[in-house]
Amino acid sequence: MASACSPLLSRASLSAGLHCCRIIDFSYCVPTGRLLEFERRGLDRERQARYGPVMPVAKTAIEWTEATWNPVTGCSKVSPGCAHCYAETLSRRFRWTDRPWTPANAAENVRLRPERLDQPLRWRRPRMIFVNSMSDLFHELVPASFIEDVFAVMAEAHWHTFQVLTKRAERLAELAPSLDWPENVWMGVSVENSRWAHRADFLRDVPAAVRFISAEPLLGPVDALALDGIDWVIAGGESGPHHRPVREAWVLDLRDRCVDAGVAFFFKQWGGRTSKVGGRELDGREWSEMPETRLAVV
Ligand code: SF4
Numbered sequence: 001m002a003s004a005c006s007p008l009l010s011r012a013s014l015s016a017g018l019h020c021c022r023i024i025d026f027s028y029c030v031p032t033g034r035l036l037e038f039e040r041r042g043l044d045r046e047r048q049a050r051y052g053p054v055m056p057v058a059k060t061a062i063e064w065t066e067a068t069w070n071p072v073t074g075c076s077k078v079s080p081g082c083a084h085c086y087a088e089t090l091s092r093r094f095r096w097t098d099r100p101w102t103p104a105n106a107a108e109n110v111r112l113r114p115e116r117l118d119q120p121l122r123w124r125r126p127r128m129i130f131v132n133s134m135s136d137l138f139h140e141l142v143p144a145s146f147i148e149d150v151f152a153v154m155a156e157a158h159w160h161t162f163q164v165l166t167k168r169a170e171r172l173a174e175l176a177p178s179l180d181w182p183e184n185v186w187m188g189v190s191v192e193n194s195r196w197a198h199r200a201d202f203l204r205d206v207p208a209a210v211r212f213i214s215a216e217p218l219l220g221p222v223d224a225l226a227l228d229g230i231d232w233v234i235a236g237g238e239s240g241p242h243h244r245p246v247r248e249a250w251v252l253d254l255r256d257r258c259v260d261a262g263v264a265f266f267f268k269q270w271g272g273r274t275s276k277v278g279g280r281e282l283d284g285r286e287w288s289e290m291p292e293t294r295l296a297v298v
Contacts, residue, residue, distance in 0.1 A: 063268050063280075063288075064234055065130040065163055067123070071116045071150050072135040072142055074109035076101050078167050080219055081192035084240055087134045110141045117149060120157040131164045138168035144175055155182040161293075165190060165214055169199035176206045186210035186232075186291075193220030204229040210291045215254060216268060218246045222254055227261040232291040237271025237278065246271060251282060264289035 062068075074097050075087060088101040091109075099105040120129060131137060131154075137147060154162045165188040166172050172189070181187075187208035189199040192215065203211050210231045215222055217238030227233070235254055237246030251267065258265040267287040270278025280286055 062130060062133070064128075064266055064290075066128040068130045068133040069116070069120055069162075070132055070134045071113050071119075071153075072132055072137060072139070072146075073097075073111050073113060074101070074106075075135045075139055076103045076106040076109065079190075079192065079196055081167065081190055081196070081217060084217075084238065084242060091134065106139070106141055110135065110139055112142065112146055114146075114149075117153050120153060120160055120162075123157075123160070126159045126161070128161050128163065131162050136166050136168055137164055138166040138171040138175070140168065140171060144178070147175060148179060151179045151181075151185070154185050155180055158182065158184055160184060161186065163188065163212075165212075167196075167199070169202035173202035173205060181207045181209070183209045183293075186212060186293075188212035188214050188232075188234075190214045190216075191222055191225055192217060194222050194224035195220075197222060197224040197226070200225055200230060210293055212291065217244065217271065218250055218254075219244055221250050225254075227257060227263050230261075230263055231293075232264045232266065232289075233258050234266045234268060236268030239269065239271040239273065239275040239277070241273060243271050243273065248282075255282065255287065264291045266290065 073087075074091065075082075075085070077083070077085065077088075082101075085101060088097075091097040092100075097109045099108055101109055123129075131150070135142075137150060154160075161184050163186045167190045169189045172187070185208055187203065187206050188211070189203045191197055191199055191213050200213060203213075211229060212232035212234065213225065213230055214234045215225075216234060216236035218235050219238075233254065235251055238244050255265050255267070257263075265287050266289055267280055267282045269275055269280045272278040
């Protein structure tokens with residue numbers, strides 16, 4: 001398995017039509033070592049003494065982030081946006097999980113990875129880190145105490161910016177009051193069409209420095225999505241052999257409402273059989289806006 005999951009193969013798998021999602025989890029590939037980015041230089045002695053040796057960074061092909069960190073892996077599907085979950089496809093292809101990501105199999109598929117908790121503390125250079133690209137941190141089988149541990153690490157690793165994305169908005173709202181919300185933690189929910197726009201209502205009450213919406217894969221109009229209290233919207237079409245086409249009108253409507261509301265808008269891709277085939281130009285240009293904030297500095 002280790003030699004099979006090189007970044008080259010992962011990219012080939014993408015272009016061969018694995019379904020759209022946002023993940024390449026190289027932390028699974030740590031045993032291979034050779035194709036990972038190792039940060040070996042420049043770690044100050046104080047931090048090295050405190051956190052131990054520098055760890056390989058889990059690089060990613062996701063356009064709006066720089067690295068991934070997966071203290072939990074495995075999940076179960078909750079809405080139509082999950083239908084072609086890339087994390088499931090990748091996990092089953094490489095036998096990280098054997099059974100479909102249904103609620104009935106969740107107890108087997110959802111795994112805590114406490115040994116990964118300290119990884120960001122060992123990444124020296126400040127990064128934008130997508131948390132749990134291979135799962136959903138607020139999955140009902142992830143204990144609240146473990147979520148608190150993840151938040152404690154994010155607070156301690158203040159030189160990074162962490163992006164947490166969930167479809168479990170109700171559980172997020174339930175746990176948010178008991179979590180610390182340092183400035184370097186951005187919180188988002190997925191909204192694939194108007195049917196799921198209410199997830200944003202739960203997000204609005206979360207005291208995160210940046211609140212964002214992932215409208216990807218965009219499966220229908222999101223005119224029911226209110227943008228007050230939202231700082232950033234990411235949109236994109238689905239990719240893969242069974243991709244569900246996105247309509248330009250849905251994207252333009254969302255883009256226009258973001259512009260009117262002063263919300264940063266990032267258009268990731270049109271999607272199609274492969275993630276790159278449709279490009280990412282919208283209305284004559286690329287949209288890569290990021291929310292106004294600052295990256296923490298070491
Ligand atoms: S919530 Fe995310 S990780 Fe979980 S099944 Fe759905 S798309 Fe996959």
